[in-house]
Amino acid sequence: MIMWSIYITDEVNDQVHKFDHDLKYIISVGRTGTSEGEFIAPRGITVWRKYGQIFLAEKEGGQYLWIAADGFVVGCFPDKFSHIRPGTTLAIYTTQDAKIYITIYNQLGEKVRDLIEGLRLQPGEFLVVWNGLDNNNMLVPPGDY
The missing domain is CATH 2.60.40 (Immunoglobulin-like)
Incomplete structure (x- = not known):
């Protein structure tokens, strides 16, 4: 059985939240800023299933993240x-x-x-x-x- 995760962007807190397939909260990542692990108004997200890599669109650009397995x-x-x-x-x-x-x-x-x-x-x-x-x-x- 394949288990899916759900990722939600949070523009107010500059974070990405991860939930399991039953909507049980798992973890939040990010904080306000422009360094690694920091975001400015994240608003779009794409997941590359094969490797769990995430592309996050922000107010001023985008970045790749690895928050799938930790x-x-x-x-x-x-x-x-x-x-x-x-x-x-x-x-x-x-x-x-x-x-x-x-x-x-x-x-x-x-x-x-x-x-x-x-x-x-x-x-x-x-x-x-x-x-x-x-x-x-x-x-x-x-x-x-």
Whole structure:
């Protein structure tokens, strides 16, 4: 089944809003200005389906955007942990159906844990709990990861 996204231009706030096929809000991009990621009165939009590339017509011109597939870490709660309170919860946000991989590294850049490998997610926020264990099921030392 093909899932469509709906993009709406917003001339008042100089943004593009993305919704899923059920009109569930996903993300807004842009702000007022003329630099990358900034718009002046966006008013027309065309999507190249094959690659998800978007052409946006503005008051004074146009530009290409890539907002089809994106994901980011919203935060980690708590951001540090100790032996008294091991582990953390990661909040992840995707703007499109995605296959995610999460690997935890220590401050030296050494791999500590392969947490998620190839999990398919739909657009939206997803919470992942890391219990503070490494790939050998040993509790990692307190610190930043």
